[in-house]
Amino acid sequence: MDNGPIALKEWAVAVKALLEGRQIVALRKGGIAEETKEFRLESPSFWLYPTFEHQRRELLKDEAQPTLAETLRGWSPEAETVEIACFAEVTADIEVTSQERLDRIRDFHIWTDRFAEERLRWKRLKPLHVLLLRIYKLEEPVRVPIRPSYSGCTSWIRIEGEFAPGAKKPVLDDAAFGGISQEIERLLAD
Numbered sequence: 001m002d003n004g005p006i007a008l009k010e011w012a013v014a015v016k017a018l019l020e021g022r023q024i025v026a027l028r029k030g031g032i033a034e035e036t037k038e039f040r041l042e043s044p045s046f047w048l049y050p051t052f053e054h055q056r057r058e059l060l061k062d063e064a065q066p067t068l069a070e071t072l073r074g075w076s077p078e079a080e081t082v083e084i085a086c087f088a089e090v091t092a093d094i095e096v097t098s099q100e101r102l103d104r105i106r107d108f109h110i111w112t113d114r115f116a117e118e119r120l121r122w123k124r125l126k127p128l129h130v131l132l133l134r135i136y137k138l139e140e141p142v143r144v145p146i147r148p149s150y151s152g153c154t155s156w157i158r159i160e161g162e163f164a165p166g167a168k169k170p171v172l173d174d175a176a177f178g179g180i181s182q183e184i185e186r187l188l189a190d
Contacts, residue, residue, distance in 0.1 A: 005158065013071050044090050063110075134177055
């Protein structure tokens with residue numbers, strides 16, 4: 001991967017939860033079209049590129065389902081731009097291979113147990129990556145053109161063309177983020 005700022009593709013509903021400080025985790029196994037056939041952390045920091053396809057209401061906890069409707073309002077498959085509103089720094093990449101360990105953090109994300117279980121079981125021999133993310137919100141979101149090179153089931157893209165984000169600030173203060181991340185790391189410890 002070369003040229004342009006790196007971005008991780010994530011469901012728009014999850015990006016919104018990260019932006020609002022409702023979660024600090026991303027669960028990754030890799031996209032179907034990944035070169036390596038597994039998830040690799042391409043960069044310790046990246047932009048979050050919201051995706052709208054493949055979001056499924058039934059895989060979200062009840063309290064997150066209204067947020068899905070919000071993210072889909074005004075979006076169409078013919079959209080020419082997408083809004084990038086946040087930057088992420090990975091503070092931990094924890095590999096999980098058992099359902100029992102994954103269940104320990106069910107209260108720390110918007111996905112149902114079924115979704116988490118499906119992520120874990122897919123490519124059974126590969127671990128699920130639980131990424132702990134420190135999120136920074138852009139004061140002014142940036143709209144970028146949607147390019148054909150961004151499509152497909154891959155985790156990472158490079159933002160093409162002009163991309164000039166301005167100031168950003170952490171979504172959670174140091175104490176709040178530290179407390180949540182320490183609790184998740186404690187729960188996921190072997």
